[in-house]
Amino acid sequence: MEKLFSIPLLPADYETYGALKTVRRLSQMKSLYADQEAADRLLENGDPVIYEVYELPHPNDETDLLVNITVLYPGYVGDEPYMTKGHFHREPDTAEAVIGLSGEGELLVQNREGELRSLKVAAGRISYAGGGWAHRVVNTGSENLVFFAVSGANIVHDYETAAELNFKKRQ
Numbered sequence: 808m809e810k811l812f813s814i815p816l817l818p819a820d821y822e823t824y825g826a827l828k829t830v831r832r833l834s835q836m837k838s839l840y841a842d843q844e845a846a847d848r849l850l851e852n853g854d855p856v857i858y859e860v861y862e863l864p865h866p867n868d869e870t871d872l873l874v875n876i877t878v879l880y881p882g883y884v885g886d887e888p889y890m891t892k893g894h895f896h897r898e899p900d901t902a903e904a905v906i907g908l909s910g911e912g913e914l915l916v917q918n919r920e921g922e923l924r925s926l927k928v929a930a931g932r933i934s935y936a937g938g939g940w941a942h943r944v945v946n947t948g949s950e951n952l953v954f955f956a957v958s959g960a961n962i963v964h965d966y967e968t969a970a971e972l973n974f975k976k977r978q
Protein backbone atom coordinates (compact mmCIF):
# COMPACT_ATOMS: atom_id res chain seq x y z
CA MET A 808 0.00 0.00 0.00
CA GLU A 809 1.20 3.47 -0.87
CA LYS A 810 2.25 5.52 2.14
CA LEU A 811 -0.60 7.90 1.54
CA PHE A 812 -4.13 6.91 2.32
CA SER A 813 -7.42 7.97 3.79
CA ILE A 814 -9.74 5.07 4.60
CA PRO A 815 -12.65 4.38 6.97
CA LEU A 816 -11.81 3.13 10.44
CA LEU A 817 -13.67 -0.16 10.00
CA PRO A 818 -12.31 -3.73 9.99
CA ALA A 819 -14.20 -4.61 6.78
CA ASP A 820 -12.81 -1.58 4.97
CA TYR A 821 -9.31 -2.33 6.28
CA GLU A 822 -9.60 -5.79 4.67
CA THR A 823 -10.69 -4.21 1.39
CA TYR A 824 -7.44 -2.25 1.50
CA GLY A 825 -5.38 -5.42 1.99
CA ALA A 826 -5.15 -5.69 5.76
CA LEU A 827 -3.56 -8.82 7.18
CA LYS A 828 -6.06 -10.50 9.51
CA THR A 829 -4.72 -12.40 12.52
CA VAL A 830 -7.17 -14.57 14.47
CA ARG A 831 -6.33 -15.36 18.09
CA ARG A 832 -8.13 -18.35 19.59
CA LEU A 833 -8.31 -19.54 23.18
CA SER A 834 -5.94 -22.47 22.56
CA GLN A 835 -3.18 -20.01 21.56
CA MET A 836 -3.34 -18.09 24.86
CA LYS A 837 -4.87 -20.55 27.32
CA SER A 838 -2.01 -20.37 29.82
CA LEU A 839 -2.67 -16.65 30.39
CA TYR A 840 -6.06 -17.31 31.97
CA ALA A 841 -6.34 -17.89 35.71
CA ASP A 842 -8.96 -20.65 35.57
CA GLN A 843 -7.37 -23.46 33.55
CA GLU A 844 -10.27 -25.85 34.20
CA ALA A 845 -12.75 -23.33 32.79
CA ALA A 846 -10.51 -22.95 29.72
CA ASP A 847 -10.40 -26.74 29.27
CA ARG A 848 -14.19 -26.95 29.52
CA LEU A 849 -14.57 -24.30 26.79
CA LEU A 850 -12.06 -26.09 24.58
CA GLU A 851 -14.05 -29.33 24.81
CA ASN A 852 -16.77 -27.59 22.75
CA GLY A 853 -14.49 -25.96 20.18
CA ASP A 854 -11.82 -23.28 20.19
CA PRO A 855 -13.46 -19.86 20.53
CA VAL A 856 -12.07 -16.85 18.69
CA ILE A 857 -11.05 -14.31 21.34
CA TYR A 858 -9.97 -11.49 19.01
CA GLU A 859 -9.00 -10.54 15.47
CA VAL A 860 -6.34 -8.00 14.53
CA TYR A 861 -6.46 -6.17 11.17
CA GLU A 862 -3.05 -4.83 10.26
CA LEU A 863 -2.40 -2.74 7.20
CA PRO A 864 0.74 -3.73 5.31
CA HIS A 865 3.59 -1.48 6.31
CA PRO A 866 7.30 -1.40 5.56
CA ASN A 867 8.57 -1.27 9.17
CA ASP A 868 10.52 1.91 8.64
CA GLU A 869 11.31 3.73 11.84
CA THR A 870 9.53 6.78 10.48
CA ASP A 871 6.26 4.84 9.95
CA LEU A 872 3.33 4.09 12.21
CA LEU A 873 1.62 0.78 12.90
CA VAL A 874 -2.14 1.37 12.63
CA ASN A 875 -4.21 -1.65 13.65
CA ILE A 876 -7.86 -2.30 14.32
CA THR A 877 -8.70 -5.09 16.79
CA VAL A 878 -12.07 -6.73 17.36
CA LEU A 879 -12.11 -8.25 20.85
CA TYR A 880 -15.16 -10.46 21.37
CA PRO A 881 -17.24 -10.52 24.57
CA GLY A 882 -16.98 -13.61 26.74
CA TYR A 883 -15.47 -15.16 29.83
CA VAL A 884 -13.01 -17.87 30.76
CA GLY A 885 -14.27 -18.65 34.25
CA ASP A 886 -14.85 -15.20 35.74
CA GLU A 887 -12.13 -13.54 33.63
CA PRO A 888 -13.27 -11.57 30.57
CA TYR A 889 -11.76 -12.19 27.13
CA MET A 890 -8.53 -10.22 26.67
CA THR A 891 -5.60 -9.76 24.31
CA LYS A 892 -2.29 -11.51 25.03
CA GLY A 893 -0.54 -8.29 25.96
CA HIS A 894 3.05 -7.35 25.32
CA PHE A 895 5.92 -5.01 25.95
CA HIS A 896 7.66 -3.39 23.01
CA ARG A 897 11.28 -4.48 23.10
CA GLU A 898 13.75 -1.69 23.83
CA PRO A 899 14.01 0.94 22.54
CA ASP A 900 10.37 1.07 23.57
CA THR A 901 7.77 3.34 22.00
CA ALA A 902 4.38 4.40 23.24
CA GLU A 903 1.02 3.08 22.04
CA ALA A 904 -2.32 4.86 21.89
CA VAL A 905 -5.62 2.95 21.91
CA ILE A 906 -8.70 4.71 20.55
CA GLY A 907 -12.02 3.04 21.31
CA LEU A 908 -14.41 2.66 18.35
CA SER A 909 -17.22 0.65 19.99
CA GLY A 910 -17.86 -1.38 23.12
CA GLU A 911 -16.17 -0.92 26.45
CA GLY A 912 -13.29 -2.32 28.39
CA GLU A 913 -9.98 -1.51 29.93
CA LEU A 914 -6.36 -1.15 28.98
CA LEU A 915 -4.31 -2.94 31.61
CA VAL A 916 -0.75 -1.64 31.73
CA GLN A 917 2.18 -2.93 33.75
CA ASN A 918 5.77 -1.79 33.89
CA ARG A 919 8.83 -4.01 34.29
CA GLU A 920 8.86 -3.36 38.04
CA GLY A 921 5.38 -4.92 38.22
CA GLU A 922 3.35 -1.74 38.83
CA LEU A 923 -0.14 -2.35 37.48
CA ARG A 924 -2.65 0.27 36.30
CA SER A 925 -5.99 0.21 34.50
CA LEU A 926 -7.20 2.75 31.95
CA LYS A 927 -10.72 2.91 30.57
CA VAL A 928 -11.30 2.03 26.88
CA ALA A 929 -14.53 3.20 25.24
CA ALA A 930 -15.81 4.76 22.02
CA GLY A 931 -14.52 8.30 21.66
CA ARG A 932 -11.71 7.88 24.22
CA ILE A 933 -7.99 7.71 23.77
CA SER A 934 -5.98 5.61 26.22
CA TYR A 935 -2.24 6.17 26.10
CA ALA A 936 0.53 3.88 27.37
CA GLY A 937 3.97 5.43 27.30
CA GLY A 938 7.09 3.37 26.61
CA GLY A 939 7.91 0.81 29.27
CA TRP A 940 4.29 -0.17 29.94
CA ALA A 941 3.14 -3.59 28.75
CA HIS A 942 -0.42 -3.32 27.49
CA ARG A 943 -3.41 -5.68 27.34
CA VAL A 944 -7.00 -4.84 26.37
CA VAL A 945 -9.85 -6.54 28.28
CA ASN A 946 -13.47 -6.64 27.09
CA THR A 947 -15.51 -5.97 30.24
CA GLY A 948 -18.75 -5.38 28.30
CA SER A 949 -21.27 -7.56 26.50
CA GLU A 950 -20.62 -6.21 22.97
CA ASN A 951 -17.60 -6.48 20.68
CA LEU A 952 -14.86 -4.13 21.85
CA VAL A 953 -13.43 -2.58 18.68
CA PHE A 954 -10.37 -0.37 18.99
CA PHE A 955 -7.77 1.33 16.87
CA ALA A 956 -4.18 1.17 18.10
CA VAL A 957 -1.21 3.17 16.87
CA SER A 958 2.45 2.75 17.76
CA GLY A 959 5.83 3.01 16.07
CA ALA A 960 6.00 0.66 13.07
CA ASN A 961 9.40 -0.73 14.00
CA ILE A 962 8.35 -2.18 17.37
CA VAL A 963 9.26 -5.75 18.25
CA HIS A 964 6.61 -7.44 20.40
CA ASP A 965 7.88 -8.95 23.66
CA TYR A 966 5.16 -11.33 24.81
CA GLU A 967 7.43 -13.36 27.12
CA THR A 968 8.14 -10.67 29.73
CA ALA A 969 4.48 -9.64 29.74
CA ALA A 970 3.41 -13.29 30.19
CA GLU A 971 5.78 -13.67 33.17
CA LEU A 972 4.16 -10.69 34.91
CA ASN A 973 0.78 -11.56 33.37
CA PHE A 974 -0.72 -8.25 34.53
CA LYS A 975 -0.89 -9.38 38.13
CA LYS A 976 0.05 -7.40 41.19
CA ARG A 977 3.38 -8.36 42.69
CA GLN A 978 3.17 -9.50 46.31
Ligand SMILES: O=P(O)(O)OC[C@H]1O[C@H](O)[C@H](O)[C@@H](O)[C@@H]1O
Binds near residue numbers: 875891
Ligand atom coordinates in the same frame (compact mmCIF):
# COMPACT_ATOMS: atom_id res chain seq x y z
O1 LIG B 1 -0.42 -8.41 20.15
P1 LIG B 1 -1.46 -8.66 21.21
O2 LIG B 1 -0.95 -8.48 22.60
O3 LIG B 1 -2.08 -9.99 20.99
O4 LIG B 1 -2.59 -7.55 21.06
C1 LIG B 1 -3.41 -7.42 19.92
C2 LIG B 1 -3.13 -6.16 19.15
O5 LIG B 1 -3.52 -5.05 19.88
C3 LIG B 1 -3.26 -3.81 19.25
O6 LIG B 1 -3.96 -3.70 18.07
C4 LIG B 1 -1.82 -3.62 18.96
O7 LIG B 1 -1.53 -2.44 18.29
C5 LIG B 1 -1.36 -4.75 18.12
O8 LIG B 1 0.04 -4.60 17.91
C6 LIG B 1 -1.66 -6.05 18.77
O9 LIG B 1 -1.30 -7.08 17.91
Ligand SMILES: [Fe+2]
Binds near residue numbers: 903
Ligand atom coordinates in the same frame (compact mmCIF):
# COMPACT_ATOMS: atom_id res chain seq x y z
FE1 LIG C 1 1.82 -2.71 21.46
